[in-house]
Amino acid sequence: EIVMTQSPATLSVSPGERVTLSCWASQSVSTNLAWYQQKPGQAPRLLIYGASTRATGISARFSGSGSGTEFTLTISSLQSQDFALYYCQQYNNWLAFGGGTKVELK
Amino acid sequence: QGQLVESGGGVVQPGGSLRLSCAASGFTFSNYGMHWVRQAPGKGLEWVTFIRYDGTNKYYADSVKGRFNISRDNSKNTLYLQMNSLRPEDTAVYYCAKDPPYGFWYFDLWGRGTLVTVSS
Numbered sequence: 463e464i465v466m467t468q469s470p471a472t473l474s475v476s477p478g479e480r481v482t483l484s485c486w487a488s489q490s491v492s493t494n495l496a497w498y499q500q501k502p503g504q505a506p507r508l509l510i511y512g513a514s515t516r517a518t519g520i521s522a523r524f525s526g527s528g529s530g531t532e533f534t535l536t537i538s539s540l541q542s543q544d545f546a547l548y549y550c551q552q553y554n555n556w557l558a559f560g561g562g563t564k565v566e567l568k
Numbered sequence: 569q570g571q572l573v574e575s576g577g578g579v580v581q582p583g584g585s586l587r588l589s590c591a592a593s594g595f596t597f598s599n600y601g602m603h604w605v606r607q608a609p610g611k612g613l614e615w616v617t618f619i620r621y622d623g624t625n626k627y628y629a630d631s632v633k634g635r636f637n638i639s640r641d642n643s644k645n646t647l648y649l650q651m652n653s654l655r656p657e658d659t660a661v662y663y664c665a666k667d668p669p670y671g672f673w674y675f676d677l678w679g680r681g682t683l684v685t686v687s688s
Contacts, residue, residue, distance in 0.1 A: 494672070505663055506613065506675070508674065508678075557615050557673045557674075559614070560612075562613075
């Protein structure tokens with residue numbers, strides 16, 4: 463079983479800041495890694511798949527990188543609508559979600 | 569892009585049963601594998617079950633194996649989740665979610681979810 467770990471659990475940031483979220487896999491998942499954004503009371507929304515490919519309609523502010531066991535999601539300039547929970551998910555071996563990182567207003 | 573709309577949630581006693589539905593529109597439902605993913609109150613996401621596009625293969629998380637059954641009716645563009653022997657720990661928002669093309673197990677479309685509460 464692959465365990466996904468996200469850090470930090472909470473990130474306090476100001477609008478306009480560059481934000482980097484981290485996700486680690488307990489063993490290699492190649493680039494079979496997705497990122498989701500979830501706002502309160504809403505379903506998750508796919509942001510990134512294949513570790514670095516933006517999903518349809520996703521702003522270029524969001525970028526993903528990494529392979530193997532270490533991955534990052536970067537938001538280049540945080541907008542007010544980006545305050546949310548972010549989850550990573552591996553789909554290389556079965557599937558597993560990380561515990562999430564909450565991006566909140568500083 | 570499509571839309572998924574879940575229904576059938578509610579309050580049920582421990583040991584009881586509930587059937588969830590997920591109505592799909594805006595895409596060719598019969599071409600895609602489908603999943604149920606749940607989220608307990610204040611917790612993270614937990615994958616529950618998957619069904620292949622044609623219904624021939626099904627997979628379940630260990631936590632629900634033997635109690636839950638996923639099915640689909642491609643003529644009605646609808647996904648189902650039959651939940652039996654429900655436990656308080658099954659309390660969650662249940663989302664249906666769609667596979668992308670080529671069968672990778674990430675989710676490119678989600679419904680808004682339906683809340684299941686298991687409580688006496």
